[in-house]
Amino acid sequence: MTQTPDLSEGGLAARLLLAERRLARLRLILYLVLAVATAALLLGLGIGRPDVVETGLLIIRDSTGQQRLVLKAEGGGGGLSVFDSAGTLRLDVGTSPSGQPSLIAVDSAGRVLASLSVRSGGLPQFRMQSSSGVGQLGLELGEGGAPAVRILDAARGRSGALELGPDGPVLTAGGVPGAAR
Numbered sequence: 001m002t003q004t005p006d007l008s009e010g011g012l013a014a015r016l017l018l019a020e021r022r023l024a025r026l027r028l029i030l031y032l033v034l035a036v037a038t039a040a041l042l043l044g045l046g047i048g049r050p051d052v053v054e055t056g057l058l059i060i061r062d063s064t065g066q067q068r069l070v071l072k073a074e075g076g077g078g079g080l081s082v083f084d085s086a087g088t089l090r091l092d093v094g095t096s097p098s099g100q101p102s103l104i105a106v107d108s109a110g111r112v113l114a115s116l117s118v119r120s121g122g123l124p125q126f127r128m129q130s131s132s133g134v135g136q137l138g139l140e141l142g143e144g145g146a147p148a149v150r151i152l153d154a155a156r157g158r159s160g161a162l163e164l165g166p167d168g169p170v171l172t173a174g175g176v177p178g179a180a181r
Helices: 011-044
Strands: 057-061 067-074 078-085 088-097 102-104 112-119 123-129 135-141 149-153 159-164 169-174
Touching: none
Parallel strands: none
Antiparallel strands: 057 067, 067 078, 078 088, 088 102, 102 112, 112 123, 123 135, 135 149, 149 159, 159 169
16 A cells, blocks of 8 residues: 655645755765775875885986985995086995995095995904095094094105004004104
């Protein structure tokens, strides 16, 4: 038996209110489905993920197209090289394939001014030199951890060192231990 719809003003208002609620619910469901579909699409395209770049070589250029930073991982080693606006290497930090770390500072002509490295056996050394290469100073730890200071004046052919050996300090001049000038 079919029921006759209530066509009175109150009955029509109640039916209209029920239809509006159902429509609002359908809209909400549709918006949720669209939001989930959009999120799935964006995640599938890689949009919305954290910025992740995987590469063995990354070159960063300035607004003129000049390379300024190079980050590399190759041959078991890796490093960061910093270039000036003319494209000259100025700073290089990295590790060798054997894992030895180093830091090198270079002048605008490409000459090494300072270096900090770890030699085989884990022995650190620090070297500085003038841009002409004439004056040099080195600080290092030798075998057994013995500290040493080495100096060189290449223009005059003079060199010297102060080392702390097992028997105490050793002063070397011109490559001859104990010699004085």
